[in-house]
Amino acid sequence: MLSRRIIPCLDVRDGRVVKGVRFRDHVDMGDIVELALRYRDEGADELVFYDIGASPEGRSVDHAWVERVARLIDIPFCVAGGIRDVETARRVLHAGADKVSINSPALERPALIAELADAFGVQCVVVGIDSIREADGQWRVRTNTGDPDRTRALPVRTLDWIVEAQHLGAGEIVLNCMDSDGVRRGYDIAQLRQARDLCHVPLVASGGAGEPVHFAEAFEQADVDGALAASVFHSGAIPIPGLKRFLRERDIEVRNA
Amino acid sequence: MRVALVDAGGANLGSVRYALNRLGIEPEVTVDAEAIRAADRVVLPGVSTAAQVMGRLHALDLVQVLRGLEAPLLGVCVGMQLLYERSEEGGVECLGLLPGVVRKLPLAPGIRVPHMGWNGLRTMRGSALLDGVAEGASAYFVHSYAAPITADTVAATDHGSLFSSVVQRGRLCGAQFHPERSAATGARILRNFVEMDF
Numbered sequence: 001m002l003s004r005r006i007i008p009c010l011d012v013r014d015g016r017v018v019k020g021v022r023f024r025d026h027v028d029m030g031d032i033v034e035l036a037l038r039y040r041d042e043g044a045d046e047l048v049f050y051d052i053g054a055s056p057e058g059r060s061v062d063h064a065w066v067e068r069v070a071r072l073i074d075i076p077f078c079v080a081g082g083i084r085d086v087e088t089a090r091r092v093l094h095a096g097a098d099k100v101s102i103n104s105p106a107l108e109r110p111a112l113i114a115e116l117a118d119a120f121g122v123q124c125v126v127v128g129i130d131s132i133r134e135a136d137g138q139w140r141v142r143t144n145t146g147d148p149d150r151t152r153a154l155p156v157r158t159l160d161w162i163v164e165a166q167h168l169g170a171g172e173i174v175l176n177c178m179d180s181d182g183v184r185r186g187y188d189i190a191q192l193r194q195a196r197d198l199c200h201v202p203l204v205a206s207g208g209a210g211e212p213v214h215f216a217e218a219f220e221q222a223d224v225d226g227a228l229a230a231s232v233f234h235s236g237a238i239p240i241p242g243l244k245r246f247l248r249e250r251d252i253e254v255r256n257a
Numbered sequence: 258m259r260v261a262l263v264d265a266g267g268a269n270l271g272s273v274r275y276a277l278n279r280l281g282i283e284p285e286v287t288v289d290a291e292a293i294r295a296a297d298r299v300v301l302p303g304v305s306t307a308a309q310v311m312g313r314l315h316a317l318d319l320v321q322v323l324r325g326l327e328a329p330l331l332g333v334c335v336g337m338q339l340l341y342e343r344s345e346e347g348g349v350e351c352l353g354l355l356p357g358v359v360r361k362l363p364l365a366p367g368i369r370v371p372h373m374g375w376n377g378l379r380t381m382r383g384s385a386l387l388d389g390v391a392e393g394a395s396a397y398f399v400h401s402y403a404a405p406i407t408a409d410t411v412a413a414t415d416h417g418s419l420f421s422s423v424v425q426r427g428r429l430c431g432a433q434f435h436p437e438r439s440a441a442t443g444a445r446i447l448r449n450f451v452e453m454d455f
Contacts, residue, residue: 001377119309
């Protein structure tokens with residue numbers, strides 16, 4: 001039976017792992033490879049690296065560190081940040097990443113999803129979505145959230161984009177609920193449930209984890225395939241082995257590392 | 258020990274090389290027919306579509322080389338699927354070394370495709386490929402197509418229904434999951450492939 005995945009997310013800026021609250025005020029969390037190895041040893045099922053400076057600065061990921069990570073870790077990892085074309089994605093994948101995640105560039109040019117799916121297979125193509133609830137009660141997408149000064153609000157409804165992204169060839173959706181991000185009050189279950197109903201590919205919850213029970217709720221109530229978190233792992237507030245024991249006690253299938 | 262890693266255009270080429278490096282092996286990454294024929298072990302990786310990889314193997318004139326190979330061959334992910342007669346993915350004729358047709362994983366309630374994540378290996382018959390691997394050990398899968406259960410199946414995995422996750426027929430081996438990304442389980446299976454007697 002397929003296990004539910006626990007996925008630490010490492011926001012990368014200038015070759016270091018950083019973390020901000022509500023995407024602002026980034027604090028240095030440590031060296032990329034050191035943290036990657038620590039999570040691998042603790043039993044993380046997968047890692048995601050977001051080069052948060054790449055997309056707003058209009059540049060692509062610097063892949064020297066992708067190769068450093070790939071040489072040392074033996075669990076899968078996904079790289080995001082400024083991947084705008086097949087050639088850039090190919091370089092990142094050849095450097096050793098297992099998947100690429102695209103966010104802003106996919107919204108700017110949705111055909112990119114299909115191009116990547118044709119080149120590498122849908123299973124390599126993750127579409128990340130930053131979503132926020134607007135005054136009219138609808139969730140809508142944001143681009144370039146790595147830099148608050150360049151973040152743009154698009155008129156696209158999150159749920160419509162989830163459908164379109166899959167149609168174009170997304171093999172996985174990471175739904176980052178910005179209202180919850182960094183505030184540790186739990187994943188946005190209501191939004192994730194609606195996304196789940198429309199999502200036939202794997203769905204990963206992002207934004208809001210503060211306690212082990214939040215992970216359990218996302219798996220039990222929104223049936224997500226994976227749950228992503230950053231600061232609670234980086235700070236040590238939630239050690240992964242303890243989290244997995246907690247989930248196993250609730251009969252949630254997780255991998256024994 | 259000469260290990261040839263076929264550059265079939267699959268995007269996991271680097272990860273497979275690093276996984277072999279971690280075992281102390283420096284494979285020769287190659288598309289050269291002579292180098293592949295001269296190797297003691299050949300690994301055919303693949304993260305791509307069956308049609309793309311087969312197209313590249315045809316363009317490189319490697320189809321007959323792989324069909325006629327005498328050294329043990331390990332296909333990984335799409336590389337394993339290519340061992341079969343054909344794949345529904347793009348309706349492409351494959352290497353035809355193992356009987357069977359690779360088909361799309363069926364969607365079902367609670368069953369997502371692609372099958373992405375860690376899932377267990379259920380032993381179907383003995384093989385040195387699984388030496389030292391515990392029953393039910395987890396491996397990392399990322400795929401939408403899968404090979405059927407046949408006499409060649411060494412381990413099966415359940416995602417809505419059972420499919421072949423480890424196969425062996427003589428010198429032909431395959432892993433549907435990614436041993437290069439399957440932690441200790443994957444490293445052990447790669448090591449078994451390199452060290453076992455065929």
